[in-house]
Amino acid sequence: MTGIKILKTEKGINQGLEDLFRELLQDKILDGIIIPKSTPENKFIYQVLHKDPEKLSGTFTFSPVMPSNSATLLKNMTKLVPSDERIGIVLKPCEMRAVVELVKLKQINLENIYLFTVDCAGTVDIDIYSKAETDRDMLNKKILDSFNSSDTLPEVRTACGICSHSYPADTTDIGIGLFGSNTNEVYISFHTEKGKEIVSNMKNLTDSEKSVREKAIQSISEKKDKIREEYLNKFKSEVSGIEKLTSYFSKCINCHNCKSQCPICFCRECFFESETFDYESEQLLTWADRSGMLKMPTDLLLFHLGRMNHMVSSCIGCGMCSQACPVGIDVGSLFLLTGRNAQTIFNYEAGRSFEEELPISTFREEELTELGE
């Protein structure tokens, strides 16, 4: 159930795609589309739900910045009641992986939702993007140009620099790709029945061969896989052991922003913000007795380890936690490392498939017999 076509455009990639989406709205193929768009003063980019095709302008399908994980938007929209109208949403591959996990966690209902996943050359930190001022257009162009260059841009976030799943997978309905494309050409692929229906309604597409694109994707993911493993192995030596770990979090101010921005942290009330962690003085004094003093506030490391325990088997490595950290702790690399190890044990990969069962809710008789390290 997959197929690939090409959109040729002389107006530039973003504009060409914007016209394509506008037609989908005009022809009532979709009732709405959520797509990254510039603020009126062109200072920032965020997701906008468009219903009026005439208002569809200034969009950035290949936006170089990711203020939050869009899977969270879908969760809020569809958790209680599925959408009545047909809504498309443009996602980065990591956002799509989060969607898969949240569907399995019963937080997203995909009825009437059409998932468009784009190729991603990485995104820059929101701080860098918002402060880029005059260079912003150049940055946008740089990101677009980098799709078919051999190296990742140095400006991109750590999580993106080591991401090896930066293209649409078969979980998505429709893929929008630049890897392996010629100038002014975009690949449009479909991966599901729903996707096939939408693509068949798109105008001005020409047929394409899969092989050039597949080769480009393979080459990128192989290269990034290597970078990722090298990075994580090096990183591991920096955080292994309770002392290094404590020191890694030493400047944490306990704001819980990492939790708020994490698409997988779906709880309405975080356990670590519950009454369980309100202590009477007697308790604190007893603890202080143990070694004569007590660092306050308490439970800082417990929060991170507890959160890790809860969600790391579903960690999709988007790095939103690191981007949200006001004191610059790279929380994401730690969770990605632990997630990789935990998921390997359970032969699970977060976001890989809708069918693979969540490790925490599955019992296998032989599991954990060879838990290493």
Add this chain to the structure above:
Amino acid sequence: MNKRIGVFICHCGLNIAGTVDVDALREAVGKIRNVVYVKNYIFLCSQPGQEMVSDAVKEHKLDGFIVANCSPTLHEKTFRTIAIKLGMNPYLVEVANIREQSSWPHSKQPDYATKKALKIIKGTIKKLERNIELYTQRVGLTKRALVIGGGIAGIQAALDIADGGYEVLLLDRKQSIGGHMAQISETFPTLDCPQCIMTPKMTEVAQHPNIKLYTYSEVEEISGFIGNFTVKLRQKARYVDWDKCTGCGECIAKCPSKPLSEFNRNLCKGTAIYRDFEQAVPSYPVINKEACLYFQKGVCRVCEKVCPAAAINYEDKDIIKEEKIGAIIIATGYDLMPIQALGEYGAGKYKDVVDGMQFERLLASTGPYAGNVKRPSDQKVPESVVFIQCAGSRDPETHYPYCSKICCMYTAKQALLYKHNVHHGKAYIFYIDIRSNGKGYEEFVQRVQEEEGVVYIRGKVSKVFKRGDKLVVWGADTLTGQTVEIETDLVVLASAMIPSTGSLNLASKTRLATDKFGWFSEAHPKLRPVESVTGGYFLAGTAQAPRDIPETVAQASGAASKVLALFSNEYIESDPVIAQVDPEICNRCGYCESVCAYGAVKLNPKTRIAEVNEVLCEGCGACAATCPSGAISHRNNSRKQIFDMISVATENYDQITTKFDK
């Protein structure tokens, strides 16, 4: 929260006081916040001990109290009952187990044992401070039992419950009840034939006004909980209208299709329209669709032509029936492991290598040769028979580690019956050990060895192969250290007992626990042997483990008495120490539902908020531990309480000076 807490420390004779410094302990406990009264006593569970507790609760106006003694499985109920008598909510009484968890395991470290005992008590005080009053919930019950499996276990259980005055449904997937016992020739050690001792029971079942028979039927689905099950039963298409059938057997006599007879363990042919055996209950036949010429080739219909009652109905369909049930007895029995897996003994390759049940059929007067032992390959009377015990049992490397328990005895019996049948024949038994511990069993084996001249060889057989029309058995006699070669006509393998096929399927439908071999698990190996882990389900016979007929019958009556005790209640009280959902926090992820072994937690189909069925919940806490946001908690084991207890456990040990410190 309880502000006035009392603590009673039991010496348990010297079980606790012989190790723990109970005086230092009393002093240290007295200093803990909210403790207003501490008292030591030599045996708290004794009558004066209980009275002392009762008096102290009144005199010191305690809000709740702790008994520091043995495991709560022993005396938690004792002291909660005291609370009830005093008008105190019983869930404000907690046990601090300082015997099994401190004085016993640390008997050589009295100082440490005392310090640990203090932590256990202090942690329990912390828990009790946040305990809330809980109340049991009452629900009605259907006083009607379902017995699954119509072998001797199911028959006995059904009769006992029916005699107790309650309605019983007796289910069997075969055409007739009777199970394996009906296949056996004679039973050890008394040599009664089942026709003599079992068919009267089968008839009693058929005639009992309180028993409803469901043969040729299977469990389709079970929902609900103790006292309130809804069971869907699939009555398989019989193609014979049992309301019209008189059981005359004319159709069976005339049926031209001859498939192998399952009841005779494929040793001879039966018919496509059949009943399991002559004395089958019910006596009405069914059609085996796979073997029937009409169903397979569209021609024949002989049974229809000869039936005087016009009972044949080729259009018959499976029927699903729904029944309300209060208690379920699992009596699904056993099978023998397929001997094809024992290739070294020539099993599956040579017709004259048979399993124990096949030999029973060869011996049986109702069997293929009317009780004259002949070997299957050429119907020759076997001049000698070699019996091999522990074929697959006591073999942890390749098959099953457990002892199948009945083989030593039935092999001795089979050798005896063979010798009675073929007077000049020779019988050899290869064994590892002879296990004959039952009433009259050892005497029986002695008789077989000494009076019947059966040759017992201690050792294992390595190989069975064919030479001419004989089988050659190679083995070792471990008593003499010699290798043994025996040329014989027939080899009988006492193959391992395994849970009956389909019992795993039933286990998954009922969510009942089994061990790794598939035997149903009892609630406690010694003290609750006939109850399953899940409320409302009871176990009888070999569904639980290999056992012989007397044990099976005793256990079946035991299970029936448990059902009768349950039915003597007008309602069921459920333990309130179970899971509870905070709907404000629940985020509908359904983790709880996926980890609940009892089907007690479900997302509400409308709101998708988790809900706990209070009667079904066994209070295991799996959901509470899994819920990431803490929306589910275990009553009186809230996260806060558990954190408090862990926190106490991590405190320093220097809060008490014991006499051992000096």
